[in-house]
Each structure stands twice: as structure tokens, then as C-alpha cells.
Amino acid sequence: xxxxxxxxxxxxxxxxxxxxxxxxxxxxxxxxxxxxxxxxxxxxxxxxxxxxxxxxxxxxxxxxxxxxxxxxxxxxxxxxxxxxxxxxxxxxxxxxxxxxxxxxxxxxxxxxxxxxxxxxxxxxxxxxxxxxxxxxxxxxxxxxxxxxxxxxxxxxxxxxxxxxxxxxxxxxxxxxxxxxxxxxxxxxxxxxxxxxxxxxxxxxxxxxxxxxxxxxxxxxxxxxxxxxxxxxxxxxxxxxxxxxxxxxxxxxxxxxxxxxxxxxxxxxxxxxxxxxxxxxxxxxxxxxxxxxxxxxxxxxxxxxxxxxxxxxxxxxxxxxxxxxxxxxxxxxxxxxxxxxxxxx
Ligand code: FAD
Numbered sequence: 212x213x214x215x216x217x218x219x220x221x222x223x224x225x226x227x228x229x230x231x232x233x234x235x236x237x238x239x240x241x242x243x244x245x246x247x248x249x250x251x252x253x254x255x256x257x258x259x260x261x262x263x264x265x266x267x268x269x270x271x272x273x274x275x276x277x278x279x280x281x282x283x284x285x286x287x288x289x290x291x292x293x294x295x296x297x298x299x300x301x302x303x304x305x306x307x308x309x310x311x312x313x314x315x316x317x318x319x320x321x322x323x324x325x326x327x328x329x330x331x332x333x334x335x336x337x338x339x340x341x342x343x344x345x346x347x348x349x350x351x352x353x354x355x356x357x358x359x360x361x362x363x364x365x366x367x368x369x370x371x372x373x374x375x376x377x378x379x380x381x382x383x384x385x386x387x388x389x390x391x392x393x394x395x396x397x398x399x400x401x402x403x404x405x406x407x408x409x410x411x412x413x414x415x416x417x418x419x420x421x422x423x424x425x426x427x428x429x430x431x432x433x434x435x436x437x438x439x440x441x442x443x444x445x446x447x448x449x450x451x452x453x454x455x456x457x458x459x460x461x462x463x464x465x466x467x468x469x470x471x472x473x474x475x476x477x478x479x480x481x482x483x484x485x486x487x488x489x490x491x492x493x494x495x496x497x498x499x500x501x502x503x504x505x506x507x508x509x510x511x512x513x514x515x516x517x518x519x520x521x522x523x524x525x526x527x528x529x530x531x532x533x534x535x536x537x538x539x540x541x542x543x544x545x546x547x548x549x550x551x552x553x554x555x
Pocket of ligand 1: 499538
């Protein structure tokens with residue numbers, strides 16, 4: 212990156228310092244992406260020699276303020292109010308906007324979840340400032356420029372674009388779940404916790420939440436510890452039942468390559484990769500998947516990868532900790548049977 216940028220005319224943003232992570236929670240449980248962002252935010256903050264801070268919003272979420280400290284926050288802002296029990300754009304964005312005005316962070320990061328995208332978009336529009344959506348890489352230029360380098364796939368995912376916000380503060384980004392790594396939870400790590408007031412009259416909140424209805428049967432790849440993924444090698448939709456049986460036996464979920472999704476064998480919500488989801492499970496089975504780069508970018512952060520493929524030269528074996536060369540129709544049932552036997 213060019214250092215000449217520092218000599219360009221930029222407004223004086225010296226009042227803005229620090230990296231802020233907006234923690235996302237539902238029913239008092241934090242989304243893992245929040246802790247992943249704290250881990251990444253800490254690296255950015257170290258390069259800028261500033262603290263990494265977290266903002267916890269909700270009702271009855273004091274435990275998450277402490278939890279944010281365990282995951283690396285130096286300072287935690289905590290806003291607790293009955294009106295904040297369920298996510299709504301207006302009250303939540305009011306809290307974040309107020310904090311940005313008071314604390315003046317130079318960088319604000321959100322998870323690229325449905326809630327994070329909604330909240331970040333509302334705030335960027337209101338301030339106004341720039342927002343890079345769905346980033347997969349984050350870095351900063353060292354002082355004096357202090358620019359956030361927010362990278363994401365662009366032009367139909369054919370290249371990576373690094374996006375800068377030179378003229379406005381704070382610099383904001385949403386980031387994909389599973390891309391960054393959280394610090395190990397350490398409950399001896401303590402953050403300074405600062406309670407902030409909710410300054411909004413209930414009458415100013417236009418929307419009322421009457422009920423939350425959970426969609427049943429929807430899979431959550433991003434938070435899964437075990438994923439059993441299948442590709443074109445399965446040859447049709449039926450063999451996915453075999454993968455589902457292995458996944459159920461191990462307590463995991465089923466993933467898929469785009470080839471399997473495009474063929475109509477399984478829904479897009481199962482797709483792993485550049486145009487699917489980025490995952491970071493403890494165990495990833497790649498079954499009948501060749502290992503195209505667009506697939507591996509979505510799963511290469513898995514802790515342990517087991518590849519099953521009849522082609523010993525398949526690129527997926529370069530990513531595998533354990534490789535089994537052979538016919539998946541023989542190997543998968545054998546693994547499932549053995550796992551069931553061990554569970555008895
Ligand atoms: P193949 O490449 O056809 O591999 C099938 C494998 O199965 C082979 O290695 C074969 O040896 C093995 N096999 C066959 N029969 C058996 C058997 N009986 N036993 C064992 N092994 C067997 N792909 C994604 O996955 N996710 C994405 O998000 C994604 N995004 C993309 C975005 C763009 C812009 C583009 C251009 C492409 C994208 N792709 C994506 C597609 C990607 O390039 C590959 O085409 C795709 O991943 C291939 O899927 P596959 O590995 O299942 O199929």
C-alpha cells in the first residue's frame with residue numbers, strides 16, 4: 212500500500228481513536244462472529260496503538276459485557292434497557308450513534324449477519340460515513356494515515372477489492388462470520404465496563420415487536436462444529452441422505468459444493484465457499500468435492516479436514532489433514548457404521 216496517501220489532504224480526525232466492535236446477541240447469547248471480530252480488532256488496535264472496545268446492547272446482557280472482556284476487549288460499553296430486549300433498527304442505531312458521538316472510535320466493526328448489515332447500514336447513512344460490507348480481510352495502514360483497509364470479493368467474486376474511507380469517520384465495515392479467529396476465552400482477562408444510558412422515549416420507536424417465530428429446519432453452517440459436505444461426486448440428490456446420516460451420528464450438519472447446489476440436489480443455504488458461507492468448524496468432511504479454490508476459501512479455516520475422493524490427485528487433498536482415496540459410496544457408510552458402534 213502506498214504511503215503517499217498520508218500526504219494527501221485529509222480532514223483532521225485526531226479526535227477519533229480506538230477500534231469498536233458491536234457485539235451481536237440474541238436471547239442473551241452472543242453470535243460467535245462478535246468474538247471473532249474482537250480477535251481481529253485487537254490486531255488492528257495494536258497496530259494503531261489504541262484500545263479495542265466492545266459495545267453490548269440488549270436487556271439482561273450484563274454477562275455478555277464481562278464475556279467481551281474474556282474475549283479480548285479492553286473496554287466494554289454496556290447499554291441495558293427493556294426496550295432493547297429485541298433487535299429493532301431505530302433504538303439500536305440510536306445507541307450506537309450516541310456512542311460514536313461520545314467515544315469517537317476511528318473504526319467500527321459489525322458481523323455481516325442480517326442484524327449487523329441492517330444496523331451498520333442505518334448508521335452509515337445517518338452519520339454519514341463509508342461502510343464496506345461483507346469484508347473477508349481487514350488491515351490498517353500505520354499512523355499517520357491510520358486508514359482501514361477493508362477487502363472483499365468484487366466483480367462477481369473474480370477479484371479482491373480493498374476499500375478505503377478517507378474523508379469520513381468512523382471507518383466502518385461488516386465482516387463475514389467464520390473468517391477471523393477469536394482469541395481463546397480467558398476469564399481472568401477483565402475489561403473496564405462502562406454502563407451507558409438509553410436515551411430514547413419509547414414513543415419515538417416506530418416499530419413494535421409482537422412475536423418472534425423461529426424458522427425451523429434451517430441449518431446454521433457458520434456456527435456448526437462438524438460439517439459433512441458433499442459435492443458433484445455424489446451424482447444426485449439421494450446420496451445426501453447418506454451424508455445426513457453421518458452428520459446426525461456425529462451431531463453435525465450437511466454442507467455442499469456449488470456444483471451440488473447448482474444441480475438442484477440440495478438448497479443454497481448448505482453451500483460452502485466464495486458465493487456460499489465461510490465456515491470454521493472443528494471437523495469438515497469434504498466428500499466427492501474436488502477442492503476448487505472457490506470452495507476451499509470457504510472451508511480452509513476448518514480445524515481438521517477429512518477428504519474422501521476417488522481421485523488421488525484431487526486438489527482437496529492439499530487441504531486435508533486426513534485423506535481417504537476411494538469410492539465414497541463404500542467409505543461413508545463404513546464410517547457411519549463405525550461411529551454408531553462407538554457411540555453404543
Ligand atoms: P467437481 O469439481 O466436479 O468434483 C467432484 C469430485 O468428486 C471429483 O474430484 C471426483 O474425483 C470426485 N468423485 C466422483 N465420484 C466419486 C466417488 N464415487 N467417490 C469419491 N469421489 C468421487 N464452488 C463452491 O463449492 N462454492 C462456492 O461458493 C463457489 N463459488 C463460485 C463462484 C464463482 C464466481 C465461480 C466461477 C465458481 C464458484 N464455485 C463455487 C464453483 C467451483 O469453481 C467448482 O466448480 C465447484 O466447487 C466444484 O464442485 P465439486 O467439487 O463438487 O465438483
